[in-house]
Amino acid sequence: MQLNTIKPAEGSKRERRRVGRGMGSGLGKTAGRGHKGQKSRAGGFHKVGFEGGQMPLQRRLPKRGFVSLTAGDTAQVRLSALDKLPLDRIDILALKQAGVVPHGARAAKVFLSGSIERKVTLVGVGATKGAKAAIEAAGGTVEG
Numbered sequence: 780m781q782l783n784t785i786k787p788a789e790g791s792k793r794e795r796r797r798v799g800r801g802m803g804s805g806l807g808k809t810a811g812r813g814h815k816g817q818k819s820r821a822g823g824f825h826k827v828g829f830e831g832g833q834m835p836l837q838r839r840l841p842k843r844g845f846v847s848l849t850a851g852d853t854a855q856v857r858l859s860a861l862d863k864l865p866l867d868r869i870d871i872l873a874l875k876q877a878g879v880v881p882h883g884a885r886a887a888k889v890f891l892s893g894s895i896e897r898k899v900t901l902v903g904v905g906a907t908k909g910a911k912a913a914i915e916a917a918g919g920t921v922e923g
Contacts, residue, residue, distance in 0.1 A: 871886065
């Protein structure tokens with residue numbers, strides 16, 4: 780085999796379709812565009828979804844769903860993270876200063892992950908049922 784004898788497989792390459800080159804080509808006269816109308820003319824196309832002035836489908840259908848703008852505002856705090864803090868009275872500001880929750884968080888909620896061995900008082904921080912039970916079992920309280 781030599782480089783000058785290599786050819787593509789028989790039937791794998793087809794000649795391009797020559798549109799509008801006489802009746803013998805099979806695509807003469809109207810060149811496959813049909814008769815008249817916007818789509819038959821040069822430059823005669825419109826934007827995607829355009830329905831000739833009729834209200835388009837994407838605007839006729841009702842809108843559904845909802846994306847909350849405040850979904851990421853509540854930070855989650857592990858119970859074991861509270862155990863490591865050197866404070867007895869814990870609020871959202873103390874959690875931010877300790878780096879437990881991000882500074883952009885507007886609220887925080889403690890969930891049961893790990894354990895707590897010491898007495899703490901949660902002020903203005905939410906807690907799940909399990910976390911609240913664990914904090915109260917250790918002698919602490921959850922306020923508001």
